[in-house]
Amino acid sequence: MAAVYPEIDDKLRGWITAQPMFFVATAPLAADGHVNVSPKGMDGTFAVLGPRQVGYLDYFGSGIETVAHLRENGRIVVMFCAFEGAPKIVRLHGRGRALRPDEHGFDELRAGFAKTRDKGVRSIVVVDLERISDSCGWAVPLMSHVADRDTLDLSQERRAPEYFVGYAAAKNAASIDGLPGI
Numbered sequence: 001m002a003a004v005y006p007e008i009d010d011k012l013r014g015w016i017t018a019q020p021m022f023f024v025a026t027a028p029l030a031a032d033g034h035v036n037v038s039p040k041g042m043d044g045t046f047a048v049l050g051p052r053q054v055g056y057l058d059y060f061g062s063g064i065e066t067v068a069h070l071r072e073n074g075r076i077v078v079m080f081c082a083f084e085g086a087p088k089i090v091r092l093h094g095r096g097r098a099l100r101p102d103e104h105g106f107d108e109l110r111a112g113f114a115k116t117r118d119k120g121v122r123s124i125v126v127v128d129l130e131r132i133s134d135s136c137g138w139a140v141p142l143m144s145h146v147a148d149r150d151t152l153d154l155s156q157e158r159r160a161p162e163y164f165v166g167y168a169a170a171k172n173a174a175s176i177d178g179l180p181g182i
Contacts, residue, residue, distance in 0.1 A: 005132040007051035012132075016054075016080055016090060020145040022046060023079045024056075024125070026069035026096075033177045036065035042148050044114035052129045054078065054092055057113060059120045059152060060164055064172040064181030067098040067123065072179050076127055084144060087137035094130045098123035100182075120156030120164060122172070122182070 005012060020041055027035040040046070045057040056078075058067065070076060076096040082088040099106050100123045109124050172182045 002133060002135045005134075008048050008054070008129075008132060009051070012090070013048045015082075015088070016048060017046065019080045019082065020148070021081075021083070022056075023081075024066055025077045025079070026066050026075060028069055028175070028177050028179060029073050030177065034065070034175075036063075036069065038066060042117065042152070045117065047112045047114070049109065049112055049126070052132075053126065054129065055109060055112070055124050055126045057117065057121050058098060058123045058125050059117075059156065060122045060167055060172070061152075062171070063176070065175050066096075066125065067172075068175035068177075068179040068181045070096045070098055070125070071181075076125075078127060081140045082137055083140065083142065087140055089135045089137040089140065091131070091133050091135075092127060092129050093133075094127040096125055096127040098125050117153060117156075120152070120159065122164075122168070 008016070020043070022040050023037055024040055025035065025037045027033060040056060047055055049055050066076070074095040074097065076094060078092040080090045099109060101121060106124060109126065110118075110121075168182045174181050
């Protein structure tokens with residue numbers, strides 16, 4: 001049975017942080033704009049920052065949709081699915097922002113994450129939660145988590161700092177709908 005929670009308690013925090021994968025969805029305000037859904041993972045990159053606040057480490061990658069949508073309207077939902085154990089889906093709706101490494105407060109928030117995957121961190125996406133809910137997840141398949149991929153880590157580790165500056169200018173300046181990115 002579906003439930004809405006007033007906040008993330010210790011039990012829900014434990015369940016959320018045990019999931020190896022989550023999905024992030026955002027959309028622009030324009031009716032003809034592209035809705036974006038991004039799969040996320042890698043141990044230590046998601047954190048419950050408070051009873052009504054979560055965040056995840058955002059790395060340089062192929063697009064800037066989430067950051068651009070957040071800059072425009074702030075709307076975001078983060079979804080977790082149980083692929084092992086009892087079926088369950090948790091959705092965290094809220095208002096988000098992307099806090100870059102050169103912005104005030106970044107270092108304090110960064111300390112709340114378990115691991116040190118600092119190379120290639122573009123921002124911390126912080127979400128102030130407006131709705132916390134679960135649903136059954138009965139149709140979500142059972143799958144086993146084998147391991148995190150190390151492909152992104154290995155790629156980021158071999159890059160010099162100036163690479164990321166160039167990458168941001170070339171690939172993260174605007175979303176696919178032309179909204180400002182970085």
